[in-house]
Amino acid sequence: MARGKYAKKHYRELENNVNNNMASPLLVDFFDDSYSFVDKFKALNIDSQVEIVRLLHNIIKKEEQSPSSGRGRLYAEEARYLLGNIHKLTGCSYDQNNFYPLAKDEKRLIRMECYGTINRRKDDELSFLFKYFRKKAIPNKFDTTAYHLLASPSWKVFHQFESFRSIEPKIRRYLHKSGIHPDALQVMTVSDICEVIFQTFKKNDNDIVANFLPKSESIRSKQNKAIMKYAGKEFENLLMKRTVDGEKIDERVVKSYCDMMRRYGKDDINSLIVTERYYNKRILDNLASADLNGSGIDVSMLNEGTPIAQEFIDYLIDTGKADLIIALDAEGNPLSKKGLPVKQYHHNHSVMLASKEDTIAATNYPNNGVDVDVRIHQGYMHLFDKVLHLNGEIEQIAARLNIQNKNMRVMLGFDVSKDAIYCDLENNREFRKRKAKDLKCKVNYFDMMQKRLQNEAKIIKKHNIECPRSYVHEGYRCLKEIKNTEDYNKEAMREVEKLLKAQYISRKKGRDK
Amino acid sequence: MTFTELIKDKNIVKGEILESEALIVAQKVLCNMGLDFIPPSYANFLKYCNGIKYNGVYLLGATVDDDLDIIDKNEQMDKPENSILLGYNEFDLLCYDFKSKQYKIIDRSDFEVMDTYEENEIDDALSAIFAVQ
Numbered sequence: 001m002a003r004g005k006y007a008k009k010h011y012r013e014l015e016n017n018v019n020n021n022m023a024s025p026l027l028v029d030f031f032d033d034s035y036s037f038v039d040k041f042k043a044l045n046i047d048s049q050v051e052i053v054r055l056l057h058n059i060i061k062k063e064e065q066s067p068s069s070g071r072g073r074l075y076a077e078e079a080r081y082l083l084g085n086i087h088k089l090t091g092c093s094y095d096q097n098n099f100y101p102l103a104k105d106e107k108r109l110i111r112m113e114c115y116g117t118i119n120r121r122k123d124d125e126l127s128f129l130f131k132y133f134r135k136k137a138i139p140n141k142f143d144t145t146a147y148h149l150l151a152s153p154s155w156k157v158f159h160q161f162e163s164f165r166s167i168e169p170k171i172r173r174y175l176h177k178s179g180i181h182p183d184a185l186q187v188m189t190v191s192d193i194c195e196v197i198f199q200t201f202k203k204n205d206n207d208i209v210a211n212f213l214p215k216s217e218s219i220r221s222k223q224n225k226a227i228m229k230y231a232g233k234e235f236e237n238l239l240m241k242r243t244v245d246g247e248k249i250d251e252r253v254v255k256s257y258c259d260m261m262r263r264y265g266k267d268d269i270n271s272l273i274v275t276e277r278y279y280n281k282r283i284l285d286n287l288a289s290a291d292l293n294g295s296g297i298d299v300s301m302l303n304e305g306t307p308i309a310q311e312f313i314d315y316l317i318d319t320g321k322a323d324l325i326i327a328l329d330a331e332g333n334p335l336s337k338k339g340l341p342v343k344q345y346h347h348n349h350s351v352m353l354a355s356k357e358d359t360i361a362a363t364n365y366p367n368n369g370v371d372v373d374v375r376i377h378q379g380y381m382h383l384f385d386k387v388l389h390l391n392g393e394i395e396q397i398a399a400r401l402n403i404q405n406k407n408m409r410v411m412l413g414f415d416v417s418k419d420a421i422y423c424d425l426e427n428n429r430e431f432r433k434r435k436a437k438d439l440k441c442k443v444n445y446f447d448m449m450q451k452r453l454q455n456e457a458k459i460i461k462k463h464n465i466e467c468p469r470s471y472v473h474e475g476y477r478c479l480k481e482i483k484n485t486e487d488y489n490k491e492a493m494r495e496v497e498k499l500l501k502a503q504y505i506s507r508k509k510g511r512d513k
Numbered sequence: 514m515t516f517t518e519l520i521k522d523k524n525i526v527k528g529e530i531l532e533s534e535a536l537i538v539a540q541k542v543l544c545n546m547g548l549d550f551i552p553p554s555y556a557n558f559l560k561y562c563n564g565i566k567y568n569g570v571y572l573l574g575a576t577v578d579d580d581l582d583i584i585d586k587n588e589q590m591d592k593p594e595n596s597i598l599l600g601y602n603e604f605d606l607l608c609y610d611f612k613s614k615q616y617k618i619i620d621r622s623d624f625e626v627m628d629t630y631e632e633n634e635i636d637d638a639l640s641a642i643f644a645v646q
Contacts (some may be wrong), residue, residue, distance in 0.1 A: 004532045004534050005577045006532065006535035006539075006575055006576065007538045009577055009582075010538050010539075010542050010584055104625060107620065107627065108627065111605075111644065112644075114603075115644045117644050119637070119641050122637070206514045208516070208519065208637055208640045209519065209640045220568075220569075268524065268567065270524040270566075270567070343569070374569075374580075377603075378589075382622070383591075385621075385622045400622075
């Protein structure tokens with residue numbers, strides 16, 4: 001039986017078993033003549049450039065893992081020098097220090113805000129107190145005004161983000177409808193609140209993910225629209241210069257792609273509809289036989305060769321009639337979208353580590369986001385992340401590659417003098433207002449966690465709730481986690497420790513009886 | 514709603530239809546690389562959808578598409594030990610920890626485990642990595 005394509009691809013690699021870094025002819029060439037390295041590197045396509053970066057990085061890594069004094073060390077030194085040149089080309093440099101690790105909950109919130117979606121939480125991720133109050137809930141028992149979200153230390157962590165602040169009324173309405181006791185807010189964990197948000201926004205009972213922001217309001221969509229608003233022309237020009245197999249991308253493809261980003265904030269090539277920009281006979285015939293009531297267009301007035309008005313293109317796309325003006329090549333086939341960039345959203349300052357002076361909301365600020373070609377994003381930007389671990393915990397960041405120009409919004413190649421787009425998306429009143437509000441809402445996660453634990457002690461007493469053994473364990477685990485931080489407040493945690501001890505003793509007595 | 518229902522109306526790019534031979538090759542090469550077999554629940558998913566590309570999310574398969582090839586990506590991308598990389602988005606990796614037999618959502622930068630799912634919770638694991646609207 002003939003081998004399938006996939007089998008052929010991988011058996012060839014296995015048979016060749018070429019895994020020697022220095023065997024790459026590209027790399028040998030660079031090592032022979034490192035003076036002209038940058039020019040040679042620039043002349044390569046992105047795939048080869050990423051390969052070079054990977055090989056250089058491997059040489060250094062190998063040398064770091066088993067240092068040698070011979071040829072290996074020389075190669076590593078040379079590789080470091082060449083990589084340094086690549087970093088200059090991309091305007092990136094290692095950032096070290098001035099970072100502190102974020103809690104997992106904080107990281108989760110940053111992701112949720114970025115996508116505008118929330119996933120169903122598993123039952124074992126919810127606190128026993130939340131489950132207790134959920135079980136006792138009587139629908140519509142409490143008025144909406146009884147739910148003071150800011151009484152919840154965990155909600156205050158959410159409240160730091162503009163997107164979560166915007167959904168507060170809906171959350172209150174859901175809590176009222178479900179009838180969960182307002183006291184629950186004081187003890188709910190971040191996971192519990194995620195569950196409440198999920199329940200508020202899910203469309204069907206068996207949904208596993210819910211959108212809590214309209215699609216057009218997600219960080220990515222807003223970023224795409226903003227780039228088109230402030231640097232649309234430059235972006236279009238950048239795409240027009242791109243070549244695929246030596247040929248430029250068709251102008252109609254570029255224009256349609258830019259329109260999609262401008263209007264819908266989408267950059268997904270699969271959903272791109274490429275339309276003609278000028279009337280031709282085929283289109284005029286199509287339009288003449290179509291029902292265009294409501295478009296305000298008199299087809300008999302249209303002429304071949306004249307531009308199709310943007311509003312008319314938008315109307316046809318929005319009403320599902322884009323087929324009438326779909327762009328075709330000389331053979332009558334839809335135009336290829338090859339050559340359009342496939343991008344990933346890169347947080348310049350890391351999602352996991354933010355400056356202590358900033359709010360965590362700043363991670364999703366417009367000037368912290370760069371749309372990077374996916375190959376560069378995974379094969380270069382994240383290749384140099386280094387984190388020191390101590391006893392399994394993140395100790396500190398060792399190195400991270402960061403783009404130095406905070407105005408870079410798009411990076412489609414290694415040579416940022418020609419492959420990048422720059423614009424400042426934070427220099428406007430709306431953003432300044434948002435930032436001021438974010439700063440006012442800034443809280444320290446560990447302070448909030450301690451406050452929540454204090455509340456738990458009060459609420460357990462007030463509602464005379466018997467705690468399961470898992471709660472005592474979880475409580476001690478939380479305490480241990482907080483004790484390891486500089487934010488530990490011994491005085492405030494005394495009551496919590498007392499409660500945990502009392503619960504532990506009461507359970508032990510019960511067991512002994 | 515299962516994950517396959519969730520993506521039904523999305524304009525995703527899929528890898529070519531999974532050939533059983535391709536799956537065997539993928540399993541063999543991954544094992545040769547010191548990894549393990551693709552978990553059965555994910556292999557079942559590949560029969561429906563042999564890799565996905567959508568808005569910055571990649572789910573890998575036994576496909577000739579270089580962006581989605583599970584072997585290439587496991588070779589090229591950093592990931593925690595004892596795990597097979599099955600997909601990724603801008604923030605996280607979707608890995609299968611073959612020691613604990615669990616799917617894990619792992620922070621790309623520091624490999625912190627963000628979420629853990631049992632093998633039968635594959636729908637939750639896939640939708641967690643497919644966090645785009």
